[in-house]
Amino acid sequence: MLIIVSPTKQMKWYRERLPQDLPILSKNSQMILEEFDANRQAIINPQDLHQPIEGFPKVVISCFSRVTFARLLENYDHEVIARTSMANFEVVVYGITIGDQQIGAFNAPVGAASCVGIIEDLIQFGMEKLVLFGTCGVLNRDIEATSIIIPTAALRDEGTSYHYLPASDEVEVNKKTLPLFQAFLESHKVSYQSGKVWTTDAPYRETIDKMKRRKEAGAICVDMECSAVAALAAYRGFELCHFFYAADHLSEEKWDIRTLSSHEDLDEKDKVALLALEFACDWSKP
Numbered sequence: 688m689l690i691i692v693s694p695t696k697q698m699k700w701y702r703e704r705l706p707q708d709l710p711i712l713s714k715n716s717q718m719i720l721e722e723f724d725a726n727r728q729a730i731i732n733p734q735d736l737h738q739p740i741e742g743f744p745k746v747v748i749s750c751f752s753r754v755t756f757a758r759l760l761e762n763y764d765h766e767v768i769a770r771t772s773m774a775n776f777e778v779v780v781y782g783i784t785i786g787d788q789q790i791g792a793f794n795a796p797v798g799a800a801s802c803v804g805i806i807e808d809l810i811q812f813g814m815e816k817l818v819l820f821g822t823c824g825v826l827n828r829d830i831e832a833t834s835i836i837i838p839t840a841a842l843r844d845e846g847t848s849y850h851y852l853p854a855s856d857e858v859e860v861n862k863k864t865l866p867l868f869q870a871f872l873e874s875h876k877v878s879y880q881s882g883k884v885w886t887t888d889a890p891y892r893e894t895i896d897k898m899k900r901r902k903e904a905g906a907i908c909v910d911m912e913c914s915a916v917a918a919l920a921a922y923r924g925f926e927l928c929h930f931f932y933a934a935d936h937l938s939e940e941k942w943d944i945r946t947l948s949s950h951e952d953l954d955e956k957d958k959v960a961l962l963a964l965e966f967a968c969d970w971s972k973p
Contacts, residue, residue: 720846723853733811740769743813744782746971747791748963751821751912754953756794759783759960765792771808773801780809783964790967795819799847799888799915806919816926818967819916820959822934823884823908826898830907833955835879835962836931837861837868841914842906844897845888848918856904857883860917864928871966882907884931886914898937909937928966932959 750756760781769780773796782789791814795802806817823836830836838860843849848858861868865881872879885906887893893909901909913929920927932955935942 720849721854723849733807737771737808737811740812743768744789744791744971745813745815746818746967747780747793747809747814747816748818748820748967749793749795750819750960750963751795751797752956753794755956755960756792758953758957759964760792763964769809769812771805771812773804778805780812785964785968788968788971790964790971795821795912797911799845799886799912802912803847803851803915803919806916807923810923810925814925816967816970817920817928818963818970819912819927819929820963821910821912821931823910823931824893824935824937825908825933826885826902826937827907828936830880830933830936832934833932833952833959835872835877835959836884836908836933837865837879837881838884838908838910838913838929838931839865839881840883840905841917842883842885842901842904843914843918844901845886845911845915847888847915848886851915851918851922858914858917858921860884860913860929861927863926867970868928868930868966871969872962875962875965877962879930880907884913885909887911893937908933928970930963932956 750759760783764784765781766784767779768782768791771778771780776796778793778796780791780793783792791809793805793809796805809817825836840857841860842857843855852858869879869881883905885901885908887909888911890911908931910931916927916929
């Protein structure tokens with residue numbers, strides 16, 4: 688086994704901890720993830736595959752839980768307004784009718800690359816604002832299950848975001864929408880916490896040492912999409928309101944699954960979905 692290491696501060700940490708008998712080849716060029724290309728014309732672009740849809744909702748909501756999403760649809764008049772796909776699965780986009788408003792809605796796929804790919808399609812359809820919510824793991828046991836967390840920055844421990852923004856340790860989240868969403872929650876007397884999230888695309892590689900370093904960097908929770916979606920929003924220029932409700936707890940001693948299961952604490956999760964929909968309705972007004 689041969690590891691090629693670039694002389695960055697991140698690689699220095701790994702070099703100090705790799706087995707001594709593991710051969711390492713130094714390389715002066717950039718790591719692949721540092722090779723940001725600002726060329727906005729890719730080989731395959733969303734507009735090559737999709738056309739804008741007349742009358743497509745400007746505001747869209749989405750969550751990752753299939754159960755929560757299905758329960759949300761059950762409570763409102765809705766219709767299929769678009770379909771898209773990512774490799775081996777289809778994503779149906781619904782229009783939810785509330786009074787004289789129609790809000791778009793779709794069940795987001797888990798994982799940065801798939802989630803961003805689908806959102807790219809919705810931007811092409813005509814979406815301008817996205818309310819995205821889902822579970823997160825918490826790094827502080829005092830954060831109660833299903834409580835609201837608003838990310839203000841995301842540690843970029845995934846690969847997708849580096850194709851949308853130059854390399855950096857973190858990306859700002861909810862830059863424009865934070866005051867608006869905070870005011871909305873406060874007007875509904877809903878408590879929340881705000882802080883930094885650790886976004887990773889390898890849930891089975893959330894080691895104790897990594898968790899400690901992410902906490903030292905200020906992270907209070909962990910997810911799998913936030914930094915990538917925030918980078919996409921910055922690159923494509925759509926407005927994003929991304930928030931979490933707390934689920935499992937990651938500790939140094941033992942993983943506590945708490946309410947991570949899709950079928951746990953459904954009534955509380957329904958309330959979170961309703962908040963997202965109400966905010967989307969308010970956000971869609973001129």
